[in-house]
Structures are given as structure tokens and as C-alpha cells.
């Protein structure tokens with residue numbers, strides 16, 4: 467998301483943008499973005515200080531670390547971002563938004579807290595029932 471610094475009126479400006487978040491994919495298989503991300507922001511400027519009150523909405527496609535099933539989880543968060551301008555006309559805040567999303571990644575990705583995972587010998591999804599392997 468890019469902010470045109472010179473176009474911010476004294477009372478602030480409301481910006482909204484939807485874009486494909488797929489290029490934000492990190493170097494991991496278990497977190498994907500297959501839906502667009504929407505950012506709504508209210509931007510105010512006080513001399514060289516820029517305050518962005520952002521609302522981030524996106525759907526993340528996770529892969530469960532135990533059963534390897536894919537599941538979607540929506541992330542809706544608000545973030546207050548502060549920038550010190552250094553003479554730029556256009557400020558790209560995409561990286562900062564990305565940071566806000568990354569800090570909310572779960573440490574352990576599970577489709578549910580009591581996911582039973584896969585049987586280590588036959589690979590059956592134990593959430594769907596017991597397999598006939600001896601445990």
C-alpha cells in the first residue's frame with residue numbers, strides 16, 4: 467500500500483486497498499495466502515510525522531502441522547503505524563503491514579487444539595477414526 471504524502475489533507479484521509487497477498491508468501495510451506503488482503507487506513511499527517519491507523523483483513527491458508535490438512539483462518543487486526551517522513555512523496559507501508567501479519571502467526575499451526583494427527587505407520591488421519599495398526 468502506497469501513501470501519497472502530498473495528497474493528505476489537514477483533517478486526514480481515509481484509504482482503502484485490496485490486493486493479492488500471494489507475493490507475500492514466506493519461505494514456508496504451511497502458510498499461504500490464496501485470498502486478497504484488504505487494508506483500510508486512516509492517515510493523518512502532522513508536519514513530518516505520519517500516523518496510519520490501519521485495519522488489516524485477510525484470510526490465511528494454514529497447513530496443520532499434525533494432520534497436514536489445510537484450513538483457513540481469518541485475521542482481522544488493527545495496527546497503529548508511525549512514520550517519520552524524510553522528504554518522500556510516496557510512502558510504501560507494505561512491509562510494515564506485512565510485519566503486523568507475521569507477528570500474529572501462531573507458533574504451532576494446528577487445525578484444532580486436539581487434532582489427533584496422522585498414524586505414523588499407515589498415515590491415516592486419526593481425526594477420522596482409529597486405524598487398525600497396533601499402537
Ligand SMILES: [Zn+2]
Nearest residue numbers: 530533577581
Ligand atoms: Zn490437524
Ligand SMILES: [Zn+2]
Nearest residue numbers: 585588597599
Ligand atoms: Zn495406522
